[in-house]
Amino acid sequence: MPEHTTLPPHTAEDVRDALAAPAPGARPMMRWWWFGPDMDRDEIARELRAMAAAGLGGAEIALVHPLRPGAPDYLSDEVLAHVRHAAERARELGLRLDVTLGSGWSYGGAHIGAEYAARRLRWERRDLGPQPLSWELAPSWPGDELVSVHVGEGLPPSGWTRLAVTDGRLEIPAGRGPRTVLIAWSEVTGQQVKRAAAGAEGPVVDHLSAAAVRHHLDVVGGALLGAVPAALLGSVFSDSLEVYDCGWTAALPARFLARRGYDLREVLHLLEVDAPGAAQVREDYGRTLSELVEEGFVATCRTWTEEHGVRFRLQGYGQPPITLAAQRGAHLIEGEGAGWTALTQSRWASSAAHHDRREVVSSEVWTWVHSPSFRAAPLDLLGEAHEHLLLGITHFVGHGWPYSPPEAPGLGWTFYAAGALDDRNAWWPAMGELTAHLTRLCAALRLGAPGADIALYLPYADVRAARGAGHDLWAACRARIGEQLPAALRRAGYDLDLIDDEILPGLDPAAHPVVVLPRVHRLPAATAAWLDRVREAGGTVLSVDSPAYPAGLPVEMPADGYADEHLVDHATLSMAGAATSGAAGDVAGAEAGAGHGGRGADGGGNSPLAEALRGILPPPLVLVGDGGVVGTVRRRLADGDLYLLVNTGPTHRTLHVSVREPRAALTLLDPGGVSPGESLTLDPAGGALELHPYQALLLLATGPAGPAAVVGPPVATPEPAPIASDVPGTSDASAPADASAPADAAAHPHDGPLRLEGPWSLTRPGAPSHPVTLPHLRHGEEAAETAPLLLETVLELDERTAQGPLVLDLGDGTVLPHTGGGSGYRALLAPPVREIAVVSVDGTEVGVLWRPPYRLDLTGLLPAGRSRLTLRIHGTTAAAAAAAENAEAAAQMVAAAHRTYGERFQMQELETMLDGVATGLGAVPVLHRRR
Numbered sequence: 001m002p003e004h005t006t007l008p009p010h011t012a013e014d015v016r017d018a019l020a021a022p023a024p025g026a027r028p029m030m031r032w033w034w035f036g037p038d039m040d041r042d043e044i045a046r047e048l049r050a051m052a053a054a055g056l057g058g059a060e061i062a063l064v065h066p067l068r069p070g071a072p073d074y075l076s077d078e079v080l081a082h083v084r085h086a087a088e089r090a091r092e093l094g095l096r097l098d099v100t101l102g103s104g105w106s107y108g109g110a111h112i113g114a115e116y117a118a119r120r121l122r123w124e125r126r127d128l129g130p131q132p133l134s135w136e137l138a139p140s141w142p143g144d145e146l147v148s149v150h151v152g153e154g155l156p157p158s159g160w161t162r163l164a165v166t167d168g169r170l171e172i173p174a175g176r177g178p179r180t181v182l183i184a185w186s187e188v189t190g191q192q193v194k195r196a197a198a199g200a201e202g203p204v205v206d207h208l209s210a211a212a213v214r215h216h217l218d219v220v221g222g223a224l225l226g227a228v229p230a231a232l233l234g235s236v237f238s239d240s241l242e243v244y245d246c247g248w249t250a251a252l253p254a255r256f257l258a259r260r261g262y263d264l265r266e267v268l269h270l271l272e273v274d275a276p277g278a279a280q281v282r283e284d285y286g287r288t289l290s291e292l293v294e295e296g297f298v299a300t301c302r303t304w305t306e307e308h309g310v311r312f313r314l315q316g317y318g319q320p321p322i323t324l325a326a327q328r329g330a331h332l333i334e335g336e337g338a339g340w341t342a343l344t345q346s347r348w349a350s351s352a353a354h355h356d357r358r359e360v361v362s363s364e365v366w367t368w369v370h371s372p373s374f375r376a377a378p379l380d381l382l383g384e385a386h387e388h389l390l391l392g393i394t395h396f397v398g399h400g401w402p403y404s405p406p407e408a409p410g411l412g413w414t415f416y417a418a419g420a421l422d423d424r425n426a427w428w429p430a431m432g433e434l435t436a437h438l439t440r441l442c443a444a445l446r447l448g449a450p451g452a453d454i455a456l457y458l459p460y461a462d463v464r465a466a467r468g469a470g471h472d473l474w475a476a477c478r479a480r481i482g483e484q485l486p487a488a489l490r491r492a493g494y495d496l497d498l499i500d501d502e503i504l505p506g507l508d509p510a511a512h513p514v515v516v517l518p519r520v521h522r523l524p525a526a527t528a529a530w531l532d533r534v535r536e537a538g539g540t541v542l543s544v545d546s547p548a549y550p551a552g553l554p555v556e557m558p559a560d561g562y563a564d565e566h567l568v569d570h571a572t573l574s575m576a577g578a579a580t581s582g583a584a585g586d587v588a589g590a591e592a593g594a595g596h597g598g599r600g601a602d603g604g605g606n607s608p609l610a611e612a613l614r615g616i617l618p619p620p621l622v623l624v625g626d627g628g629v630v631g632t633v634r635r636r637l638a639d640g641d642l643y644l645l646v647n648t649g650p651t652h653r654t655l656h657v658s659v660r661e662p663r664a665a666l667t668l669l670d671p672g673g674v675s676p677g678e679s680l681t682l683d684p685a686g687g688a689l690e691l692h693p694y695q696a697l698l699l700l701a702t703g704p705a706g707p708a709a710v711v712g713p714p715v716a717t718p719e720p721a722p723i724a725s726d727v728p729g730t731s732d733a734s735a736p737a738d739a740s741a742p743a744d745a746a747a748h749p750h751d752g753p754l755r756l757e758g759p760w761s762l763t764r765p766g767a768p769s770h771p772v773t774l775p776h777l778r779h780g781e782e783a784a785e786t787a788p789l790l791l792e793t794v795l796e797l798d799e800r801t802a803q804g805p806l807v808l809d810l811g812d813g814t815v816l817p818h819t820g821g822g823s824g825y826r827a828l829l830a831p832p833v834r835e836i837a838v839v840s841v842d843g844t845e846v847g848v849l850w851r852p853p854y855r856l857d858l859t860g861l862l863p864a865g866r867s868r869l870t871l872r873i874h875g876t877t878a879a880a881a882a883a884a885e886n887a888e889a890a891a892q893m894v895a896a897a898h899r900t901y902g903e904r905f906q907m908q909e910l911e912t913m914l915d916g917v918a919t920g921l922g923a924v925p926v927l928h929r930r931r
Helices: 012-020 041-053 077-093 210-227 252-260 264-271 278-307 325-329 345-355 378-390 428-445 460-465 473-481 484-491 525-536 570-579 587-592 608-616 878-882 884-901
Strands: 029-035 058-064 096-100 119-128 133-136 145-153 158-163 169-172 179-188 236-238 312-315 332-336 362-365 395-402 454-457 496-499 514-518 540-544 553-555 621-624 630-637 640-647 653-659 665-669 679-682 687-691 696-702 760-763 770-772 776-779 789-797 806-809 836-841 844-849 855-857 865-874 918-921 926-929
Touching (some): 012 428, 012 630, 012 640, 012 665, 012 696, 041 058, 058 077, 058 395, 077 096, 077 210, 145 264, 158 264, 210 236, 210 278, 252 264, 252 278, 264 278, 278 312, 278 460, 332 345, 345 496, 378 428, 378 640, 428 640, 428 696, 428 836, 428 844, 428 865, 454 484, 484 496, 514 608, 553 608, 621 630, 621 640, 640 687, 789 918, 844 855, 865 918, 878 884
Parallel strands (some): 029 395, 096 236, 236 312, 312 332, 332 362, 514 540, 540 553
Antiparallel strands (some): 119 179, 133 169, 145 158, 145 179, 621 653, 630 640, 640 696, 653 687, 665 679, 665 696, 760 770, 776 918, 789 865, 806 855, 836 844, 836 865
8 A cells, every 4th residue: 555645744735826826736626538439639639729728727638439431440550640649749738648558447348258347246046846966067158167056945045064076066965854955157247348439349357357457457557658658647547347247266265264254155155045144254255356457457457556656546446345545555545426415436435645645636526417518518517527526536537528530521520428618619618717626625625734633434344244245345344334414514613534343454543523423333353452442542433323332422324325326437436426415405405494405304404413513522624604505625724624515505694603612813725716715714713605596605714823713503584685705716796786885875776786777788690780678588499509698788887887896797697596407517506697608898808797696796897988799608519519410410420320230329318408498688688887
């Protein structure tokens, strides 16, 4: 395992520096889908330049299914030369380039024969009478291997014994009555590489076998790194382990005997039948599978990449049942999945990184975001990314950027699922601001050390004891723990890290003041001893329906576990994450204390678990008025604490904030502001602040401790009236003008808000300008034009008004209901502008409005007299994608690919392409004039 490292003693000043000048390595990357791989050198270079211009930090090449006949074979000289070309152009542009060591997922291909393919156990069951039987056991499929035979007496069978098989012949002696025979075969799972490129078709490799994994790396990795110098690559990548049902490998019996001390084959039937001792055998079996995937896959990949001078980046979850701790064997750890209150794979990954004191942990972000392709808007991307930050993530790999050749018909090529997040999006002028915002946040949140109060134990023994085959350990743990328990912690203001049995030997028992045991019935002795040391160190162990540790403080929570087979693919994972999110869940219910995430006893801030926690210690950041939808993260600094606060919902929040550990100064920073280094100072005892929908702010708590803050349980408060905020980027324009107008406003009518009724003119591409009345929105098919709409009006200001302040306000938008349909994350706000507005004054661009608050400071930009205000409105490309000519071109392309290469994919959710699509301005803008 990598050695523990000590983080540098970062300070509040380092945070300010990171916001002002973030390191280039903090910029988001994009998964770059290469279809075929059928590429053009000039287009490769053009797309890399577009990524750099948009503020992206690089790309990860993912070679996937072809989209037209004639694609060259995977790993052909032509394809390898394209990869080398991309790496060289990326280096010239200052971009990082990564590549997956395989096509599609999981690792495998034509070079994987039966001896190297993923395997599972297949059980044959036969009922017999008392008569003897002699039978030759023959494999039913190439690659099948006999493992063991067992016979049980009676009905139901019991008293199982293992039978010897000599030269393939089974001899069953006479018995006393009815009997049952179980025959265990090792067979190739048959799973083929998903979404494989041309020439990359074949079985998935056995991830439990070091020899099989090394063979794959030698063939695929050897070719790629033979063509591209390692110095040109940021890392080589493995996607999530999706080796379904992988529960056997040839070396398993010997490895099991060496580790567990008994012969698994003698009791193998207990994986299939319920009988005394079955739970322990299954637990031992599952533990051995986890050890084998760590050694056979993770360690082998790490060793191989180090031999070749490149880093290994891993999404370390899935099947075979890899543990949380095993992720530390990779050079770079990555997760995926939004849902800030849930135990997503992003939380799985960040916990491993935190225990290993790593500053950087990435996540695959925007998987299935507001599906289908081209439907997502910048606000969707912002909201989901913020949820990943709340899960401890500090770097993003977007999912994704589809390569598309210039001659492709219609709108070009897209991936079969998820976002098409490239410069074909009509809203692309906002992408630079989005990436800059996320870069600043990632750079700041890498500083210091993790500050979660809660360690949440993963009940491996329980989930293993319930399974006698290959399984996904992350999904099984999440399903057993349920959604309400972690939601109760997060909505009550606490952050958490996951811990497992393998983490504990290197974890200080005093590292977390509270350890939560979630429905634990089986507990290793070493773990129980560690929990004793937690209590001896002054910590608290909360046993949530966990009889395995009676010394813990008992807490009851309603059970809401579910079957882990509901978490099997990317679409389901994304929907599950969204369903637990305040942003994509039932926000109104959450704020009222109803549903799964509110402040009620069913998983919100006033749950039994939250009440027990508050009796032990308040949350580090005490919020009043947050409605259970404001998430927080703490990072420990040398001179204080850094907090991230995120409004995960579509409504404005005014809340009071105070800190548990008193500090001399509280300073609020807006990473999305025009000048993110500027700040607002709060009273050290706490103060009020605003959070706009989906907004993120940073709070620095620094200096010597002052008087202790008065801390108590959150109280129900009515929705406060909006207040003015001086945080850079939100400005005092965040309040309605008439809420803070001077007392003599009646005497100075020009100080009130000015509704910009027009007259307005509208210009569309290829059409003359004509008058238009606001609001003006085009819906569905009417929004199919990807070129922007130009809305213009003339303002006339007197000298006094022109002195300012002057703030353009497009409105608040409309909260949308959560219907539960569709895949992936989506923001539940219909913005006042669909989707962005590029604002110009007298022909000079002065800003872009694309997220709440939809306000822009125009002080000093609007002169006295007449001036021309232009709003260049950009929508999404979804309506254009749904237009008949483009949809038909895409359908013909897919049909041709299927005729040539078989159905390697199906385009997803195209029927929802026009749902909610609009472009234009949904409100009359207001010019706030305040003194």
